[in-house]
Amino acid sequence: MERLAQAKVNLGLSLLGRRPDGYHELHTLFAALSFGDRLLLEPIPEGIEFRGPYGQKNLAYRAARAYLEAAGWPGGVRIVLEKALPEGAGLGGGSSDAAQVLLALKELYPAAVDFPALALSLGADVPFFLLGGVAEARGVGERLRPLLLSPLWAVVFAQGPRLPTPKVYGEARPHDYGPELPVEAILRALGRGEEPPYWNSLEGPAFRLHPELRRVKEELRSLGLRGVLMSGSGSAFFGLAEDEAHARRAAEALRPKGYVRYGTLGGGHALH
Numbered sequence: 106m107e108r109l110a111q112a113k114v115n116l117g118l119s120l121l122g123r124r125p126d127g128y129h130e131l132h133t134l135f136a137a138l139s140f141g142d143r144l145l146l147e148p149i150p151e152g153i154e155f156r157g158p159y160g161q162k163n164l165a166y167r168a169a170r171a172y173l174e175a176a177g178w179p180g181g182v183r184i185v186l187e188k189a190l191p192e193g194a195g196l197g198g199g200s201s202d203a204a205q206v207l208l209a210l211k212e213l214y215p216a217a218v219d220f221p222a223l224a225l226s227l228g229a230d231v232p233f234f235l236l237g238g239v240a241e242a243r244g245v246g247e248r249l250r251p252l253l254l255s256p257l258w259a260v261v262f263a264q265g266p267r268l269p270t271p272k273v274y275g276e277a278r279p280h281d282y283g284p285e286l287p288v289e290a291i292l293r294a295l296g297r298g299e300e301p302p303y304w305n306s307l308e309g310p311a312f313r314l315h316p317e318l319r320r321v322k323e324e325l326r327s328l329g330l331r332g333v334l335m336s337g338s339g340s341a342f343f344g345l346a347e348d349e350a351h352a353r354r355a356a357e358a359l360r361p362k363g364y365v366r367y368g369t370l371g372g373g374h375a376l377h
């Protein structure tokens with residue numbers, strides 16, 4: 106079977122504070138995009154055959170091992186992972202790959218496994234990717250509430266430094282923390298094509314680490330995109346377009362400078 110592991114962006118991300126275990130409590134809106142990595146999965150009698158980067162460290166491989174182990178090794182699986190998303194860009198590619206492996210294995214080998222706990226053990230974004238669509242998230246991303254949003258065209262751009270998540274969180278200080286996101290106002294603005302009142306608390310730390318990222322944000326704005334924001338822990342940025350033609354024009358202008366894709370979020374599954 107073939108599965109699309111969709112990318113995500115964060116339509117706002119607020120760090121509410123730091124927990125005693127060192128992790129940061131967040132409030133964010135996740136939105137899955139219409140493009141992503143491609144996975145091919147096939148049952149085999151036993152074991153895991155994996156083709157893709159990072160070998161046994163790959164989140165897709167680790168997801169397969171975790172599920173099959175929890176299910177008592179009912180059979181094996183062959184996985185081919187065709188990466189299309191840049192890694193360490195805040196687009197959640199690894200987490201999405203892991204979620205699609207879990208969902209596929211659940212279909213191939215149904216078993217009474219604690220699915221949400223298994224997903225969270227692989228990464229904080231994995232529980233969201235089991236749902237897809239748009240969702241409000243709290244905790245480290247595991248407390249989820251699905252939301253409805255009419256489809257929007259988005260452009261995603263990644264250039265320059267890969268930003269390891271631990272490094273960006275490590276740079277966050279109390280003055281970067283924010284209040285809860287105004288979820289209703291954000292959804293209303295997005296629906297009306299207005300500038301959404303959101304922010305990403307990790308932009309400050311990322312800009313301190315790599316000041317040149319400010320220019321990337323400005324560049325997306327100069328193309329007329331709305332709601333331009335860094336996704337997750339960066340260093341990808343996204344912006345919302347008026348329609349498909351606007352998204353295509355903006356993507357074409359950015360193409361010579363880095364990774365760029367456009368597609369929809371919040372509904373629809375057009376692939377570009």
Ligand SMILES: C[C@@](CO)(OP(=O)(O)O)[C@H](O)COP(=O)(O)OP(=O)(O)OC[C@H]1O[C@@H](n2ccc(N)nc2=O)[C@H](O)[C@@H]1O
Nearest residue numbers: 127128129195196197228229230245270271274337338339
């Ligand atoms: C920023 C977000 C937002 O969606 O996504 P990405 O940018 O990775 O896609 C997530 O919070 C990415 O969470 P997660 O995927 O768990 O990050 P990991 O790489 O496992 O965490 C690396 C380190 O970052 C810090 N960390 C992570 C998450 C969190 N809520 N608070 C933290 O302080 C911890 O020090 C942790 O050891």
Ligand SMILES: Nc1ncnc2c1ncn2[C@@H]1O[C@H](COP(=O)(O)OP(=O)(O)O)[C@@H](O)[C@H]1O
Nearest residue numbers: 163164165192193194195196197198199200202
């Ligand atoms: N299937 C995978 N796809 C991408 N990265 C993976 C995968 N498995 C493990 N990794 C590791 O996880 C890191 C972050 O992955 P990714 O999910 O792409 O970024 P982010 O967390 O910024 O959204 C990579 O740098 C890589 O070392």
